Amino acid sequence: MSYLELSGLQKRYRDAVAVDDVSLSVEKGEAVALLGPSGCGKTTTLRMLAGLVDPDRGAIRLDGAEVTRLPAHKRNMGYVFQSYALFPHLSVARNVGFGLEERRVAKAEIARRVVEALAMVRLSGLDQRRPRELSGGQQQRVALARSLVIRPSVLLLDESLSNLDAKLRDTMRHEIRSIQRSLGITTLFVTHDQVEALTMCDRIAVMHRGRIAQIGSPEDIYERPATRFVAEFVGRANALPATRDAEGRVVLWGERLPVAAPAGGEFDLFVRPQRIRILPISEPVADGMARVTGKVLRSVFVGDHVEVLVEGAAGQIQVELQSGTALPQEGAEVALVWRARDTLPFPRETA
Amino acid sequence: MSDARLKWLLLPAGLFVLAVYAWPTLGLFRNAFNETGPTGAMVETWSLKTTAEVLADSFTFELTLNSLWLSLSATLLALALSYPVALFLFRTNSRFRGLLAVVAIMPMLISGVVRVFGWLAILGDRGLVNSLAQSFGLITAPMKLVFNWTGVTIGLAESIMPYMILALLAGFGQLDRTLEEASRSLGATPMRTFLRVTLPLSLPALALAAGLGFVLSMSAYITPKLLGGGRVFVLATEIFEQATTNTNWPVASVLAIYTLVLLLLLLAASNLAARGLKR
Ligand SMILES: Nc1ncnc2c1ncn2[C@@H]1O[C@H](COP(=O)(O)OP(=O)(O)O)[C@@H](O)[C@H]1O
Ligand SMILES: [Mg+2]
Numbered sequence: 001m002s003y004l005e006l007s008g009l010q011k012r013y014r015d016a017v018a019v020d021d022v023s024l025s026v027e028k029g030e031a032v033a034l035l036g037p038s039g040c041g042k043t044t045t046l047r048m049l050a051g052l053v054d055p056d057r058g059a060i061r062l063d064g065a066e067v068t069r070l071p072a073h074k075r076n077m078g079y080v081f082q083s084y085a086l087f088p089h090l091s092v093a094r095n096v097g098f099g100l101e102e103r104r105v106a107k108a109e110i111a112r113r114v115v116e117a118l119a120m121v122r123l124s125g126l127d128q129r130r131p132r133e134l135s136g137g138q139q140q141r142v143a144l145a146r147s148l149v150i151r152p153s154v155l156l157l158d159e160s161l162s163n164l165d166a167k168l169r170d171t172m173r174h175e176i177r178s179i180q181r182s183l184g185i186t187t188l189f190v191t192h193d194q195v196e197a198l199t200m201c202d203r204i205a206v207m208h209r210g211r212i213a214q215i216g217s218p219e220d221i222y223e224r225p226a227t228r229f230v231a232e233f234v235g236r237a238n239a240l241p242a243t244r245d246a247e248g249r250v251v252l253w254g255e256r257l258p259v260a261a262p263a264g265g266e267f268d269l270f271v272r273p274q275r276i277r278i279l280p281i282s283e284p285v286a287d288g289m290a291r292v293t294g295k296v297l298r299s300v301f302v303g304d305h306v307e308v309l310v311e312g313a314a315g316q317i318q319v320e321l322q323s324g325t326a327l328p329q330e331g332a333e334v335a336l337v338w339r340a341r342d343t344l345p346f347p348r349e350t351a
Numbered sequence: 352m353s354d355a356r357l358k359w360l361l362l363p364a365g366l367f368v369l370a371v372y373a374w375p376t377l378g379l380f381r382n383a384f385n386e387t388g389p390t391g392a393m394v395e396t397w398s399l400k401t402t403a404e405v406l407a408d409s410f411t412f413e414l415t416l417n418s419l420w421l422s423l424s425a426t427l428l429a430l431a432l433s434y435p436v437a438l439f440l441f442r443t444n445s446r447f448r449g450l451l452a453v454v455a456i457m458p459m460l461i462s463g464v465v466r467v468f469g470w471l472a473i474l475g476d477r478g479l480v481n482s483l484a485q486s487f488g489l490i491t492a493p494m495k496l497v498f499n500w501t502g503v504t505i506g507l508a509e510s511i512m513p514y515m516i517l518a519l520l521a522g523f524g525q526l527d528r529t530l531e532e533a534s535r536s537l538g539a540t541p542m543r544t545f546l547r548v549t550l551p552l553s554l555p556a557l558a559l560a561a562g563l564g565f566v567l568s569m570s571a572y573i574t575p576k577l578l579g580g581g582r583v584f585v586l587a588t589e590i591f592e593q594a595t596t597n598t599n600w601p602v603a604s605v606l607a608i609y610t611l612v613l614l615l616l617l618l619a620a621s622n623l624a625a626r627g628l629k630r
Contacts (some may be wrong), residue, residue: 008564033442050532050587051535051536052532052535052536052538071535071542072532072535072536073535073536073539073540073544074538075535075536076538077536078534078536079532079533081529081532081533083529085527085529085530085532085533086533087523087530087533087534087548088525088530088552089551089552098537098547099537102537102538102539102543103538144538147537150537150538153539
C-alpha cells in the first residue's frame with residue numbers, strides 16, 4: 001500500500017459535483033501534480049485531504065491509517081494556500097512559528113527551527129516584518145516556510161505560483177522543487193499550468209470534470225495521452241479531422257497514412273506541432289512516416305521557435321520549427337512529414 | 352463636473368444641517384452663559400456662574416458615574432450578544448443571509464417607545480420571564496427586572512444591538528475564512544483558532560462597535576426614562592428634566608455641553624487606543 005491513498009473521493013455541492021470520483025496513490029517522497037482546467041475539482045480534492053472539506057464518499061489513508069474524518073488540526077498536512085493566508089497581525093517569525101507553538105514545542109527550539117526554515121526559503125533577516133511589508137514572492141516563501149517547519153506528512157500546494165510574475169514563478173518553481181527533493185517530502189501540487197506540472201513533479205494526474213483522466217509521468221502524459229481531453233489540455237496539438245478508406249485505412253487530406261484508425265465513429269488525428277517536419281515536395285519519405293502536402297500560409301517568429309501555418313486540402317496544420325532553421329517561403333508547396341507513431345487518433349467528441 | 356461645481360451638490364444638505372443642527376447648537380452654547388433668576392426665569396447675561404454651579408454640584412458627578420456605568424454595561428452586554436450574530440452573518444453561505452441580516456437589524460425600525468412596552472411585557476412582575484420562572488417553581492416572589500438599573504441595561508443593550516451588528520460587519524475587513532483554515536491546518540483547534548486568529552482580527556470591528564454603542568447609550572433618553580420608572584438618573588434624563596419640567600435652560604445647556612465634551616474626550620481616547628491596536 002502506498003503512503004497516501006485517495007480512494008473514490010466524492011464531494012457534491014447543492015448545484016454542482018465538485019469532485020466526482022478521485023482515486024490516487026502517492027508514494028512517500030513523491031511529488032504529484034493535480035493538473036486540470038479551472039473548476040475541475042483540484043482545490044476541493046486538496047481541501048478534502050487537509051480536512052477542510054468533508055468528502056461525501058470515499059476514503060483517505062495516510063501511512064496505513066484512515067484519516068478521512070480526522071479534523072484538520074490533527075492531520076499534520078502542510079497547506080500552502082493560493083492567497084498565502086499569512087496572518088496579518090503576526091510577524092513573519094510568529095507566522096512561521098505558529099504551527100510549532102500549537103504543538104507546544106519549546107521556545108528555544110521554535111526560534112531555532114524558524115530561523116532554519118526562513119534560511120531555507122532565503123528570507124533570513126526578515127523575521128520581524130509584517131506580511132504586508134513583503135513582496136508577493138516573499139509572502140509566498142513565508143507561506144511555504146510556515147508549512148514546511150511543522151514537518152508535515154504531506155505538503156499541499158494550491159496554485160501557489162499563480163499570483164507571481166513569470167520570472168519569479170520560474171525561480172520559485174525550481175526552488176520549491178529542490179526543497180521538496182532535498183527534504184524528501186511527499187507533495188501534492190495543484191496547478192492549471194502544464195509547465196508547472198511537467199517541470200515540478202514526478203507524476204501528473206490530469207483532472208477533468210471531477211475525475212482523474214490520466215495518471216502518469218510527465219512523458220507519459222505528453223507522449224501518450226490517454227484521452228482526447230488530455231491531448232488537448234497538455235501541450236499543443238493539431239486536431240485534424242480524418243476519414244477511413246474502403247480498406248479501413250486512415251486518410252488525411254486525401255493521403256493515406258500508415259496509422260491505425262480507432263474503432264467506429266468519426267475521429268481526429270492529434271499531432272504535436274514540434275513533431276512535424278517541412279520537406280521539399282519532391283523528397284521521398286521512409287516507411288512508418290506520415291506525409292501530407294500543402295501550401296505555406298505564413299511563418300511567425302516567436303523567439304525560441306518559428307510557427308509555420310500550412311494549408312492543405314481540408315484544413316490547416318501548425319508546425320513548430322526551431323529558430324535558426326531555414327524558413328520555408330510563404331506560398332511554397334511543401335510536404336509535411338512526421339512519424340506515424342507520433343499520430344494520436346481520438347474519437348470526435350459528441351458533446 | 353469640475354470639483355468647484357461639484358461642491359454645490361452639498362448645498363441643500365449644508366443648509367439643512369445649518370438650520371436644524373448648527374443654529375440650535377449655537378443657541379445651546381449661548382444659553383449656557385445665561386443664569387436662572389430667583390423666580391426661575393432665565394436672565395440673559397454672559398457669565399460662567401451656571402457652569403460653575405453645575406460642575407460643583409455632587410449630583411452632576413453622580414449622574415456622570417451613572418451614565419458611564421450604564422453605557423459601559425449596556426455596551427458590553429450588547430457586544431457579547433452582537434459579536435456571535437455578526438460573525439454568523441459574516442460567514443454564512445446561506446441563501447437566507449440577506450433576510451437574516453434584515454431580521455437582525457429589524458429592531459431599528461421599531462419605535463423606542465414600542466420596544467420599551469415590549470420589554471415591560473417580558474420583564475415586568477407578571478411578564479414572561481417571571482411567570483415562567485414561577486411556574487417552574489424557580490422563584491416564589493417575582494424578580495424585580497424593570498423600573499431599575501437591570502431593566503434599563505437590558506433594554507438599552509437591545510436597542511443598540513442592531514447598530515453594533517452593522518458596525519461589526521463593516522469592521523470585519525481583515526477577517527478571512529482562509530486565515531482560520533490556515534490556522535487549523537497548522538494544528539490549532541477551533542478554540543485556539545478563535546483566540547489566536549478570529550478574535551485578534553476582530554478587534555478593530557469590536558472597538559468600532561463598542562464606541563458606537565457607548566455613544567448611543569450615553570445619549571439614550573427613552574429607555575432610561577421609561578424602563579427606569581423614575582429610579583434611574585443619568586445625564587440624558589436630567590437634561591430632559593431640566594429643559595422641560597423645570598424649563599431651566601441654562602442648566603440644561605451646561606449639562607448638554609458637558610455630556611458632549613465627555614463624549615468627545617472618550618472618542619479621542621478610543622481613537623488613540625484603536626490606533627495602538629492596529630499596530
Ligand atoms: N463551497 C462550495 N460551494 C459550492 N460549490 C463549490 C464550492 N467549492 C467548489 N465548488 C464548485 O466545485 C467545482 C470545483 O471547484 P474547485 O475544486 O475549486 O476547482 P479548481 O480548484 O479545480 O478550480 C467548481 O464548479 C466550484 O464552483
Ligand atoms: Mg482552485
